[in-house]
Amino acid sequence: MSETIRVFAGDCTTTFEGARARTQRGRVAVVVKPDRTTLVHDADGYQPVAWLTRPDSLTVETDEGGFGLVARAGEQVLRVVSHESSGWVEYPVTEAGVPVGSHPDTGEPLVRAGGDVRGLDSDVRYSLPAGATVLDETCESCGLPKIRAEAGDAFEICLDRSCESLDDAVRERFDGEWTCPDCGSPLRIIRRGGRLLAGCDAYPDCETAFAIPAGVVVDDCACGLPVFETARGRRCLDATCERFEG
Structure with missing residues (x-):
């Protein structure tokens, strides 16, 4: 869901108290982000003349005569007081991300930001498996983008886990x-504590379990477990294996 960004403009005096203390006056635009980050911009360049990132507190006052802002972070204080106001506005904003298509039901744009794919106009959010890439193809069942995720093998599945589950795909394969x-029992594909694991079928008598890394199986280790090719190089399924020769 989008939040709002506030923009104030006018003839203002800006005072900063702290390591880079100074007082300036000019016709400026003041940008206040949803996380309270406050930036004061003048006519020159891209860098603000004063700013405070994610302050502990922010007070904003407006009336017919103008506006005033006070942002505080520890010993640092940023004050902006208007002498003549050009006005203030509020706009919806979201985190910017890489466009990856649109939602088949709402038509809203979908973007990848960090480890999620999100809708620009709603609270729609799909978490991505580690190392996953979003494909140009769409799911035949629901119309959402498909993703490619590696967990022992490369799987192309729907972005929506309720439509196609990576867990199910890995379980079917491995x-x-x-x-x-430790005990010779089969290793079962399970999810525990939010992680996809290969856990001993003899649990709880045997508590052996290994997190499945983002990568594909390319070989066998001397210990008998598989070797994975990952973004950081080759490794045994057992990350602490002393017999692995990388």
Whole structure:
């Protein structure tokens, strides 16, 4: 869901108290972001003449005579007082991301920002598996973009986990494929504590479990477990394996 950004403009005196203390006056635009970050811009260049990032507190007062802002972060204080106001406005804003298509039901743009794909006009959000890429193809069932995720193999599945589950795909491919090095029981694909694991079928008598890394199986380790090719290089399924020769 979008938040709002506020913009104030006018003839203002800006006072900053702190390590870079100074007082300036001019016709400026003051931008206040949803996280309270306050930036004062004049006519020159891209850098603000004064700013305070994510202050602990922010007070904004407006009336017919103009506006005033006070932002505080520890010993730092940013004050902006208008002498003549050109006005103030409020606009909806979202986190900017890489466009990855549109929502098939609402038509709203979808963007990838960090580890999520989000809708620009709603609170729609789909979390991505580690290392996943969003594809140009769309799901035949729901119309959302498909993703490519690596978890032992490369899987192309729907962005919406309720439509196609990465867990199910990995389970179908690897459940029981590997053997517990401690007791010889099959390793089952499970999700525990928010992580996808290969856990011993003898649990709780045997508590052996390994987090499945984002990568594909390319070889066998001397310990009997698979070797994964990941973004950081090759590694055994057991990240602490002493027999792995990378």
